[in-house]
Amino acid sequence: MAPQLDAYFKQVEASSEDFIERLRKAVAIPSVSAMDEHRPDVVKMGQWLASELKNLGAEVELRPLGKQPHKEYLDLPPVVIGRYGNDKKKRTILVYGHYDVQPALMEDGWSTKPFELSVDEKGRMYGRGSTDDKGPVLGWLNVIEAHQKAGVGFPVNLLMCFEGMEEYGSEGLDDFINEEAKKYFKDADAVCISDNYWLGTEKPCLTYGLRGVNYYSIEISGPGQDLHSGVFGGTTHEPMTDLTKVLGTLVDTDGTILIKGIKDFVAPLTDEEKSLYGDIAFTMDNLYESLGSQTGIFPDKERTLMGRWRYPSLSIHGIEGAFSAPGAKTVIPAKVTGKFSIRTVPNMEIDPVNELVIKHVQDAFSKLNSKNTCKVWCQHAGKWWVASPKHWNFTAAGKAVEHVWGVKPDLTREGGSIPVTLTFEQATGKNVLLLPMGSSTDAAHSINEKLDRRNYIEGTKLLGAYLHYVAEEPMEG
């Protein structure tokens, strides 16, 4: 039976100006985690969030995470954890978000002051953190408030985990989650993260997969110092020549990874999975618009989305030590380091992929018969994540989307990584759902970041509706 949501929805409408004010206050605190001088603001933002939650009657704790690695003079901002409701007969949903933001300066090209929420005539609410991730975090607070004001019973117990270092690699959070999974978070029946975006602007989505990434460096060195090609060209093995040849063996122009054995790891496409792609609201023009060109590899949407989400890709990012300035410098660089990464998918495990890559590079280099030296290593790696979109957590969210937006959501994956997703899944052993609020045009991390009023208010309805549907889903699995 569909839950009765009218009273709740009406209240969200009635409170929408208050909710926007709440976002305005949050955006006004420049909680930039990457900048030392803003650390007090990040802490202030955590405290503000905690006090808002307390005012709503939630249990709240600010948990310290110790000193910041490599910057021991800085304390990490606290994790804000909270609980709203403790009824053993209800399900418990653990939600995650972050209250820190990316840096933002007027001179980067913002049209409005980044830390003042400014709402234009189309309802676009500009401000750093509006969509990433203050809007979604406050969405959960709005849900609690609207239930209270409308006198509607809260359908689940809510556990909350809001961190202040997400935009700086979530320092300290993995250990914290692993530690608390069997303590503070032990009652969680499922996890919901609202920290990504719709694929487009009109159709909501539920996200069930993310690619991982293995990042590599190849260092080739020989001469003791940089040389002049007029003097030494033709007399020595040149590191740059070797490196470009080795890099050239990694990937084809159509994106095919040329490292032997990689594609054997890739899980085959099933008919069921394939069927999810047809309905997705995405066109080749969407791709061309975001690319700013028509240089797509595949002619069709399905294969394009699969290329982004469910197949691995290899990208060459740059060469450290190479001459890259304008002009015509005749240097022979003595040491160059090529950087490339592989976006990984099921079932590419980190170590076996590393073994294949390192062997491939060493073999390719040795075939050159060069007297230079080649080193290759994996700089960092994070694993992919895929959840079952058939789990009740997804079913509930799907019904909530239909109720609020009147359409079935797209089931999407993402080509990038949100490492905390996998941490929550592994630490709690529970299903994790990514339930985005904002749309593809929100410009998270960029200038003129915004959240549409519609996405914020309907998004608040959605988060609440999701909890009601969660309470009604039969529980198996």
Ligand SMILES: [Zn+2]
């Ligand atoms: Zn974010």
